[in-house]
Amino acid sequence: MYFATCGNDANWTISGGCPLRGCPDVPVPKLNANNFSAECAGQPHGGQCAAICFDNAFGGWTATCNANSGWVYTGGCPLKRCAGVPPQQFNAGAWNASASNATVGSSFAINCTANITDGSGYTAACVADAIMPYGNWSVTGACPPKRCAGTPPLQANAGAWNTSSMSNATVDRSFSINCTANITDGTGYTAVCVANATMPFGNWSVTGACPPKRCAGTPPLQANAGAWNASMSNATVDRSFLINCTANITDGTGYTAVCVANATMPFGNWSVTGSCTLKQCPGLPPTPDFTRAWPDNCINATHGVVCNTTCTEQGNGRAQVRCDAGQWQTPSLVCTPKRCATLPSTPANADGTWNTSFRNASVNTQMALGCTPNITDGEGYTASCVENANASTANWTVNGSCTQRRCLGSPSNANAPESTGWPISCANRTAFESCNATCDPIRSNGTGYTAVCNEGTYDITGSCPLRQCTKPPPLAQANSDDWNSTCIGPIGTTVCTAPCNEFSFGDGYTATCNGSDSWTYSGKCTVKACQGVPNNPTNSENYAAFRSAWYLMPGGNKVPCNGNILNTNCSADCAGNTEGTAFKAECKQR
Numbered sequence: 001m002y003f004a005t006c007g008n009d010a011n012w013t014i015s016g017g018c019p020l021r022g023c024p025d026v027p028v029p030k031l032n033a034n035n036f037s038a039e040c041a042g043q044p045h046g047g048q049c050a051a052i053c054f055d056n057a058f059g060g061w062t063a064t065c066n067a068n069s070g071w072v073y074t075g076g077c078p079l080k081r082c083a084g085v086p087p088q089q090f091n092a093g094a095w096n097a098s099a100s101n102a103t104v105g106s107s108f109a110i111n112c113t114a115n116i117t118d119g120s121g122y123t124a125a126c127v128a129d130a131i132m133p134y135g136n137w138s139v140t141g142a143c144p145p146k147r148c149a150g151t152p153p154l155q156a157n158a159g160a161w162n163t164s165s166m167s168n169a170t171v172d173r174s175f176s177i178n179c180t181a182n183i184t185d186g187t188g189y190t191a192v193c194v195a196n197a198t199m200p201f202g203n204w205s206v207t208g209a210c211p212p213k214r215c216a217g218t219p220p221l222q223a224n225a226g227a228w229n230a231s232m233s234n235a236t237v238d239r240s241f242l243i244n245c246t247a248n249i250t251d252g253t254g255y256t257a258v259c260v261a262n263a264t265m266p267f268g269n270w271s272v273t274g275s276c277t278l279k280q281c282p283g284l285p286p287t288p289d290f291t292r293a294w295p296d297n298c299i300n301a302t303h304g305v306v307c308n309t310t311c312t313e314q315g316n317g318r319a320q321v322r323c324d325a326g327q328w329q330t331p332s333l334v335c336t337p338k339r340c341a342t343l344p345s346t347p348a349n350a351d352g353t354w355n356t357s358f359r360n361a362s363v364n365t366q367m368a369l370g371c372t373p374n375i376t377d378g379e380g381y382t383a384s385c386v387e388n389a390n391a392s393t394a395n396w397t398v399n400g401s402c403t404q405r406r407c408l409g410s411p412s413n414a415n416a417p418e419s420t421g422w423p424i425s426c427a428n429r430t431a432f433e434s435c436n437a438t439c440d441p442i443r444s445n446g447t448g449y450t451a452v453c454n455e456g457t458y459d460i461t462g463s464c465p466l467r468q469c470t471k472p473p474p475l476a477q478a479n480s481d482d483w484n485s486t487c488i489g490p491i492g493t494t495v496c497t498a499p500c501n502e503f504s505f506g507d508g509y510t511a512t513c514n515g516s517d518s519w520t521y522s523g524k525c526t527v528k529a530c531q532g533v534p535n536n537p538t539n540s541e542n543y544a545a546f547r548s549a550w551y552l553m554p555g556g557n558k559v560p561c562n563g564n565i566l567n568t569n570c571s572a573d574c575a576g577n578t579e580g581t582a583f584k585a586e587c588k589q590r
Contacts, residue, residue: 023041024042081102378400
């Protein structure tokens with residue numbers, strides 16, 4: 001309800017209200033239409049909402065809210081329709097009458113005409129017109145006619161098919177070609193493109209004939225080739241046959257025979273081309289050893305030719321060779337070399353002897369022999385087997401040299417001590433020659449020395465040992481002591497001494513070894529002596545009056561005693577007018 005209040009300002013103030021009844025829910029969806037908008041919920045009494053039809057329908061729906069809070073619907077969306085049937089399609093059957101006035105979304109199919117077409121047929125769909133209240137037919141698919149690919153196979157003895165007009169021709173089309181002029185008889189060929197009932201294409205069907213003209217028999221035989229095959233007899237025009245050249249001995253591609261049409265006659269003629277030439281042996285054959293050059297008429301000789309030539313001065317006999325299949329064969333006859341039957345003599349100072357494998361060596365053979373190592377100089381020797389123009393054998397010619405190395409001069413005497421020296425004949429000896437130096441017969445004994453010339457120098461062996469004194473001198477010298485017992489040694493260097501004894505004076509004695517236990521003595525020991533006659537006795541006066549002259553004792557003869565040596569006894573008899581024993585005097589060491 002409403003309330004009206006009169007205010008202090010003398011104006012009415014209205015409050016309260018009477019709201020209209022409304023529809024709280026969204027209208028329900030309707031056939032062939034889109035949903036009503038969610039904004040329709042809560043519409044008041046009398047409010048309206050609209051729903052748009054689908055594209056395949058036309059019209060629309062209206063929802064009105066009534067006094068009972070419910071929706072009242074008016075309008076509609078009937079489906080659009082395609083009038084009549086789809087248009088007729090190429091190479092296909094008719095559409096079914098049920099397709100007439102079909103609704104949008106309906107579709108119908110028809111098949112391709114059997115056998116002569118290829119494809120899945122056609123499909124017609126009733127499609128809504130976006131603006132108009134009806135539909136339109138949309139047809140898809142295809143029924144292309146079957147075709148014969150390319151052109152028919154080429155036919156014997158006829159022209160070529162027309163590629164531009166026949167290629168990919170449709171079923172039932174036909175084409176013709178004529179027989180090749182002059183070489184055939186006939187009406188030509190007709191090709192028809194015929195449908196293939198089980199495959200998506202057609203096949204060419206060709207009828208007609210162009211029989212060729214023929215060549216009787218076989219071609220004539222050809223040089224250096226095999227025989228023609230008997231199957232060639234009565235061959236048709238344009239047929240060709242090949243025969244090969246005789247194997248191995250010829251060069252060439254062989255021969256080709258073609259049956260060629262005779263333009264004016266009902267047969268053909270054989271035409272033969274090609275060649276088979278005998279193989280040539282290139283140039284001249286290799287010239288064997290000891291053989292003269294082959295003659296010029298052998299240059300590039302053909303198969304089967306035999307060439308001959310003579311031997312050089314180094315060979316015997318003759319040579320012969322054959323050209324076979326383009327190759328010079330191994331000579332059937334050859335010149336045997338003249339040979340050196342034996343070996344040459346072994347030259348001086350060579351290292352060994354000639355190799356025996358060179359016995360019976362051929363001319364121009366060479367062998368070498370070196371010099372004896374270490375003792376010779378030179379390049380060695382070369383022996384060459386040289387032909388003898390006037391004989392069937394050859395001779396050895398030896399060149400080279402090996403000279404023995406010499407030892408210049410004589411060996412050094414310093415290397416042969418205690419010898420008589422090297423003889424003059426020992427100078428400039430050759431290798432392995434020797435000479436001798438004998439020992440000094442006085443100073444030494446032994447076998448002496450031998451000098452051998454070796455590689456330019458002397459090798460010296462042997463010895464001359466000095467003679468030895470193996471014991472002291474045998475006898476003591478007068479008035480001396482004995483020789484010292486260790487006085488032994490070699491000659492010349494061993495010197496022994498014996499000093500004077502106490503009764504003598506001097507340098508003593510020296511003994512020098514001069515051979516095997518042989519000594520040379522020198523020196524002297526003089527016996528001490530009392531000078532004059534004995535002195536008078538002590539305290540004696542006129543001593544001489546009482547005695548005779550002094551004489552040596554003992555002795556039968558009265559030898560005067562004067563200057564006698566030490567230990568000499570002298571005696572003097574008493575005078576006749578005196579008595580007593582004789583006087584005695586002895587020379588003594590002081």
